[in-house]
Amino acid sequence: MNKDTLLDVVKTRKDGILQNELWKVVGIDSPKCSRLVKRLLKKNLITREKVIAKGSRTFLIRSVEEGMLGTVKKESLIYLIANGHFSPCTGCRLECEPKYCKYLTDWIDNLLAEEIKNKKLEVCL
Numbered sequence: 001m002n003k004d005t006l007l008d009v010v011k012t013r014k015d016g017i018l019q020n021e022l023w024k025v026v027g028i029d030s031p032k033c034s035r036l037v038k039r040l041l042k043k044n045l046i047t048r049e050k051v052i053a054k055g056s057r058t059f060l061i062r063s064v065e066e067g068m069l070g071t072v073k074k075e076s077l078i079y080l081i082a083n084g085h086f087s088p089c090t091g092c093r094l095e096c097e098p099k100y101c102k103y104l105t106d107w108i109d110n111l112l113a114e115e116i117k118n119k120k121l122e123v124c125l
């Protein structure tokens, strides 16, 4: 089992698949599934959204298809997706002052956390 096989399974689910179902469908254990999901998130090949299903916290995993993005290149998704979550401003209809927006602040915190994590990884290598 590798990340490509896992991605193939995710792609077959148009509305996404719950992570606590994905590892069972693919036939791997939950920790391995989490590692593969993180690799796919890092490459912006999937999105991950926190959900509660049947009373349990899990994630809804969706594939990022070329067609969904029109002419947007996957490399440019770094500005739209962080940790598998779309920017809160994408499609937002709230009237706002960005300076005081909690959603935007959390989003920027996520981007910074990712950047710090990636730099730590480079230092470790």
Ligand code: SF4
Pocket: 088, 089, 092, 093, 094, 095, 096, 097, 098, 101, 102, 103, 104
């Ligand atoms: S800054 Fe906040 S309120 Fe404004 S568009 Fe972004 S998410 Fe919406």
